[in-house]
Amino acid sequence: MITKKKESPLSFKITARDKRSRARTGILKTKSGKIETPYLIPVATKARIIALNKKDIKNLNIKCILANTYHLHLKPGDKLIKNSGGLNKFMDFKGIIFTDSGGFQTLSLGEAKRTGYTKLGKNQEREKMILKNEKKPSFVKITDKGIQFKSVYDNSLHFIGPKESMKIQSNLGSDVIMAFDECTPANKSFSYQKTALTRTNKWAVLSLKYHNPKQALYGIIQGGQFKNLRIKSAKFISSLPFDGIAIGGSFGESYGDSKRAMHQIIDWISQYLDDRPVHMLGIGWIDDLFECVSRGIDTFDCVHPTRIARHKQLYISLESGGNKENKFTIKIVKGRYKNDKTKIDKNCRCSTCKHYTRADLYRLAKEKNNNNDYAKLATIHNLHFMLNLLEQIRKSIKAGKFQKLKKHWLK
RNA sequence: GCGGAUGUAGUUUAACGGUAGAAUGAAAGCUUGUGGCGCUUUAGACGAGAGUUCGACUCUCUCCUUCCGCU
Numbered sequence: 001m002i003t004k005k006k007e008s009p010l011s012f013k014i015t016a017r018d019k020r021s022r023a024r025t026g027i028l029k030t031k032s033g034k035i036e037t038p039y040l041i042p043v044a045t046k047a048r049i050i051a052l053n054k055k056d057i058k059n060l061n062i063k064c065i066l067a068n069t070y071h072l073h074l075k076p077g078d079k080l081i082k083n084s085g086g087l088n089k090f091m092d093f094k095g096i097i098f099t100d101s102g103g104f105q106t107l108s109l110g111e112a113k114r115t116g117y118t119k120l121g122k123n124q125e126r127e128k129m130i131l132k133n134e135k136k137p138s139f140v141k142i143t144d145k146g147i148q149f150k151s152v153y154d155n156s157l158h159f160i161g162p163k164e165s166m167k168i169q170s171n172l173g174s175d176v177i178m179a180f181d182e183c184t185p186a187n188k189s190f191s192y193q194k195t196a197l198t199r200t201n202k203w204a205v206l207s208l209k210y211h212n213p214k215q216a217l218y219g220i221i222q223g224g225q226f227k228n229l230r231i232k233s234a235k236f237i238s239s240l241p242f243d244g245i246a247i248g249g250s251f252g253e254s255y256g257d258s259k260r261a262m263h264q265i266i267d268w269i270s271q272y273l274d275d276r277p278v279h280m281l282g283i284g285w286i287d288d289l290f291e292c293v294s295r296g297i298d299t300f301d302c303v304h305p306t307r308i309a310r311h312k313q314l315y316i317s318l319e320s321g322g323n324k325e326n327k328f329t330i331k332i333v334k335g336r337y338k339n340d341k342t343k344i345d346k347n348c349r350c351s352t353c354k355h356y357t358r359a360d361l362y363r364l365a366k367e368k369n370n371n372n373d374y375a376k377l378a379t380i381h382n383l384h385f386m387l388n389l390l391e392q393i394r395k396s397i398k399a400g401k402f403q404k405l406k407k408h409w410l411k
Numbered sequence: 412g413c414g415g416a417u418g419u420a421g422u423u424u425a426a427c428g429g430u431a432g433a434a435u436g437a438a439a440g441c442u443u444g445u446g447g448c449g450c451u452u453u454a455g456a457c458g459a460g461a462g463u464u465c466g467a468c469u470c471u472c473u474c475c476u477u478c479c480g481c482u
Contacts, residue, residue: 044445066444098444139446220444255441280444282445303442310448311450312449313442374448
């Protein structure tokens with residue numbers, strides 16, 4: 001019972017399909033612009049890509065970003081953004097803006113804060129860290145009506161349910177908004193996940209009811225690591241008149257397994273997906289991009305490229321020694337780069353690589369007091385690298401060479 | 412040559428007559444719908460020799476190192 005709206009705030013046209021997988025290219029269009037998919041959407045949680053300014057964003061040719069409901073609601077406040085004419089004007093950004101509903105903060109400020117669980121579970125290394133550090137209290141309280149969040153700034157309480165999330169996202173004026181969901185960690189039992197899914201599904205219906213029809217709304221598939229819950233969720237979400245479908249939640253308890261589980265989960269639900277755009281929430285390592293695109297994902301958002309840039313890790317291509325093992329990165333503060341006068345990546349044509357060597361970045365990254373210069377250069381490199389990789393992926397799909405490219409990178 | 416000071420991880424340093432701490436540098440790892448540039452782990456040192464002592468990085472002596480001053 002897919003009921004198409006008369007004037008959809010979003011159009012998505014599939015332009016090519018890979019013959020040997022579900023990979024596809026498309027054009028996603030809203031009133032603010034268009035992107036070619038597959039596309040990795042850089043994250044600008046607080047309406048800002050950390051370390052970059054407007055000019056950098058323009059030079060990088062970033063056409064789409066993702067901001068966050070919870071964070072903007074707290075600071076500077078969605079009403080203030082509404083009064084400045086919406087996020088595009090507030091940021092002076094001409095492009096598509098996605099907003100996340102705040103549902104992920106049930107995990108990131110809840111279980112992740114308390115025990116260190118991420119959406120990909122936890123690994124031994126992480127567990128060790130968590131056992132050492134004292135557990136911190138959760139910032140969320142989940143009820144059937146919504147989530148009571150503590151402010152990360154002053155501990156004040158803020159209730160966000162589906163209605164509130166839709167209102168905030170309407171105030172933010174983003175092009176594409178997410179249904180309000182509960183992002184569950186994988187350490188929860190089947191019965192808990194089932195209850196949470198029922199809740200999320202109810203919230204999905206309420207999100208449809210209360211959302212601003214001028215905004216494109218994506219429904220979110222949850223269900224944790226459980227096959228029947230994922231399928232149930234996929235059937236339900238895809239039966240509703242959402243403009244797009246997002247895949248969220250966590251995939252498995254342990255880090256190693258959860259990657260495979262993620263692939264499997266997409267495979268389970270892929271038959272319930274249709275020609276609407278499919279967004280993979282919060283995923284974006286290089287191998288993940290290939291695996292997910294291969295399974296029909298159109299858009300991604302991920303903090304990883306920008307975060308690891310600030311944590312001194314820079315992407316490198318195969319030709320510069322990148323591989324699955326080193327996650328296609330080098331840690332630029334290693335002693336071996338101190339006098340390395342070569343480019344960060346042989347193939348990269350970003351402005352950082354044009355003007356700086358590895359030794360330059362080493363020196364800047366080591367500066368204690370002012371890391372702004374470093375963070376900016378590193379972020380530019382990593383984002384450029386990823387945007388470029390996605391372009392290569394799109395080209396390969398169109399040329400019927402996606403499998404070859406995938407194999408080449410993941411060998 | 413004489414006098415004074417000095418000597419602890421690669422570097423900067425702390426303490427102590429009884430397991431030598433830290434910072435920084437080095438190496439390895441973590442990071443996936445971002446709490447603003449982070450977190451975890453590992454390796455690494457008492458200048459050399461003799462003496463006193465149950466036991467010396469610590470006290471004594473000799474030598475060496477480096478620094479300062481004087482001739």
